[in-house]
Every structure is written in C-alpha cells, then in structure tokens.
Amino acid sequence: MIQTKGIRKSFGSLQVLKGIDLTIQKSEVVAIVGPSGAGKTTLLQIIGTLDSPDSGQLLINNTLVDGMNDKDLSAFRNKNIGFVFQFHQLLPEFTALENVMIPALIGKEKAGVAEKRAKELLDFMKLSDRMTHKPAELSGGEKQRIAVARALINNPAVILADEPSGSLDTKNKEELHALFFELRDQMKQTFVLVTHDEQLARDTDRVIHMRDGVIVTE
Numbered sequence: 688m689i690q691t692k693g694i695r696k697s698f699g700s701l702q703v704l705k706g707i708d709l710t711i712q713k714s715e716v717v718a719i720v721g722p723s724g725a726g727k728t729t730l731l732q733i734i735g736t737l738d739s740p741d742s743g744q745l746l747i748n749n750t751l752v753d754g755m756n757d758k759d760l761s762a763f764r765n766k767n768i769g770f771v772f773q774f775h776q777l778l779p780e781f782t783a784l785e786n787v788m789i790p791a792l793i794g795k796e797k798a799g800v801a802e803k804r805a806k807e808l809l810d811f812m813k814l815s816d817r818m819t820h821k822p823a824e825l826s827g828g829e830k831q832r833i834a835v836a837r838a839l840i841n842n843p844a845v846i847l848a849d850e851p852s853g854s855l856d857t858k859n860k861e862e863l864h865a866l867f868f869e870l871r872d873q874m875k876q877t878f879v880l881v882t883h884d885e886q887l888a889r890d891t892d893r894v895i896h897m898r899d900g901v902i903v904t905e
Contacts, residue, residue, distance in 0.1 A: 769838025828859030
C-alpha cells in the first residue's frame with residue numbers, strides 16, 4: 688500500500704529525516720508517535736506528497752510518486768490521499784455538504800454523483816441533519832467528522848491525519864477514534880495518524896516511534 692525507502696529531508700543545515708524505511712499495509716491503522724522535532728509531521732507531509740524528500744523513494748498503491756510533474760502529482764494526490772487536520776480546515780462559506788463534495792468536484796466528478804456520495808458519507812457519520820449547516824453552526828466534533836467525510840469522498844488509498852483529535856474534548860475525541868476503526872472495519876480504509884494521544888496510539892494496529900529523524904521502534 689505505502690512504502691518509503693531511504694527517505695531523507697533537510698531544511699538548511701537541519702537534517703529532519705535521516706533515512707526512513709517504512710511499509711504500511713492496506714486496512715492498517717498506524718500511529719506515528721514521538722517527541723516534538725522527531726520528524727513525524729515532515730514524514731506525513733512527504734507521504735502525502737505535500738513535500739518532496741531530498742532523496743529516497745515513495746510508492747503508494749504500487750505507483751512511484753517520485754518524478755511526477757506538479758499537475759500529475761496534484762491529480763494523484765486528490766484521487767489517492769485524504770487528509771484530516773487538527774483544526775478541520777473546512778471552508779466557512781460552504782455548507783457541510785458542499786465542503787465534503789469539493790475534492791470530488793476538483794477531480795472532475797459529475798456534481799450529481801459527488802452529491803450522492805457526499806450525502807451517503809454524511810449519513811454514515813450520522814450528520815444527515817447537518818448537511819445544510821455552515822461550519823460556524825457546527826460543533827467541533829461535527830466539523831471533524833465532516834472533515835473525515837471530505838477525506839473519504841474520492842475513495843482514497845490512505846487517509847493521513849495530523850493530530851486529528853488534538854482540538855477535541857474527551858467525548859468527541861473518543862467518538863472520532865471509534866470512527867477511524869469503524870471505517871477500517873467496514874470500508875477497509877487505511878489510516879496513518881500522527882498523534883500525541885496515548886490512548887489512540889495504543890488502540891491502533893501498529894505504533895511507529897520516531898526520534899531525531901529516525902524510526903526507533905515499531
């Protein structure tokens with residue numbers, strides 16, 4: 688599903704990743720943990736094709752990502768990778784339904800098909816009654832579940848989440864974590880999560896510990 692080989696990344700004289708070899712299987716929920724500065728988010732951004740390594744290889748769904756031009760890489764990312772961020776990053780001027788549809792429309796899906804899929808996902812998230820609400824009218828937990836629905840709209844190979852429950856209270860955090868495993872079980876979805884949440888990490892299929900730009904244990 689995902690394979691990195693010898694991924695290295697520096698910013699100026701600071702070497703952030705020092706040769707990362709990692710394999711993630713389909714339908715795994717994997718947590719990447721470690722202290723601040725370990726390189727977790729940089730690795731997640733490279734896996735998500737939002738940044739490129741200085742050296743090494745990245746394969747997603749048996750596709751070698753290295754060397755793609757910007758247009759092809761953007762199309763590949765939109766189709767194969769879903770993102771969930773700590774602060775949801777919904778567009779405030781659009782409704783919940785419209786926010787979920789956006790990646791599909793960017794991918795040139797027909798509006799009617801995108802709307803049908805978005806409604807199905809929001810129904811799965813138990814948010815059918817919130818479809819026409821804008822982000823300012825939604826709770827933190829609702830906004831994050833909408834962000835997960837948006838990440839799922841194009842049936843991606845993997846969902847990458849950076850501190851997905853970091854801004855949520857305990858109840859919403861537990862509900863979001865349960866949702867990840869429900870999606871793994873029912874939709875065979877793959878998740879890679881960067882988290883400081885010890886409970887979430889313990890519940891995942893595998894925990895990858897990073898320190899000083901290297902994987903220290905799995």
